[in-house]
Amino acid sequence: MRAVIQRVTEASCTVDGAITGSVQQGLLVLLGVEETDTAADISWLAQKIVNMRVFSDEEGKMNRSLLDIKGSILLISQFTLFASTKKGNRPGFTRAAKPEIAIPLYEKMKAELSGLTGTPTAAGIFGADMKISLVNDGPVTIVMDTQDRDNH
Template sequence: MRAVIQRVNYAGCRVGGDITGEIQQGLLVLLGVEDADSDVDAEWLAAKICNMRIFSDEEGLMNRSLIDVDGGLLLISQFTLFAQTKKGNRPSFIRAAKPDKAKPMYEGMIKHCSAILGKPVEVGVFGADMKINLENDGPVTIIMNTQDKDNF
């Protein structure tokens, strides 16, 4: 799984003009799934995301987690995180998992994060054309890859 994690003051997702998910302070996470991913990866990534200390404490140091600040989480599926751009000008998405694998993994991430946070996770709509609006805070943006845990 690949995740782009953004600390935000606000993030919202619209599909066809309807808001499907919206948060104030918290994290917007764009999530891509590949065939090699398993539920173990989802559990590991969910714990990392929810416990990552990237929110400021009273002294302005990044020392508080999403749990500590009682922040929101907006989780958006995004297969394009597995784009391969080595050849030509059209990205290839061959490494991205097909929907029959990716959708259950995405839903598993929602459940894992919700359980850790003790509250619902805001979401987009899997496979839909989504419009994401956000105000990045910092900016703080972190990229993680569960297939390369030693470097993250």
């Protein structure tokens, strides 16, 4: 599972001219699901996302988490995070999970994040042609992959 996490002052997702989800201060999370991902990957990544200290304290240091600032999350599915660009000029997406695997894991991540924050997680629509608007704050952008975690 791969996530691109952006600190935002606002973000929204629009599908067919209708807003499907929006947040003010918080995080925009672009989530790619791989065939081998599990519930353990979701738990680990969700905990990292809500507890990551990327928000400024009184001294301007990144010492506060999303939970500390009572921020919101906009979660967007993005299979292109698993693009392979090794051959040719057209990316391949064979590592990205098929919808029958990815959708339940994406929905589980949405529920996990909602449970951890105590507020609903705003979201896009899986597989839709989404238009994402955001104001990246900082900018602060973090890339995380569950394959990189220490299993100890």
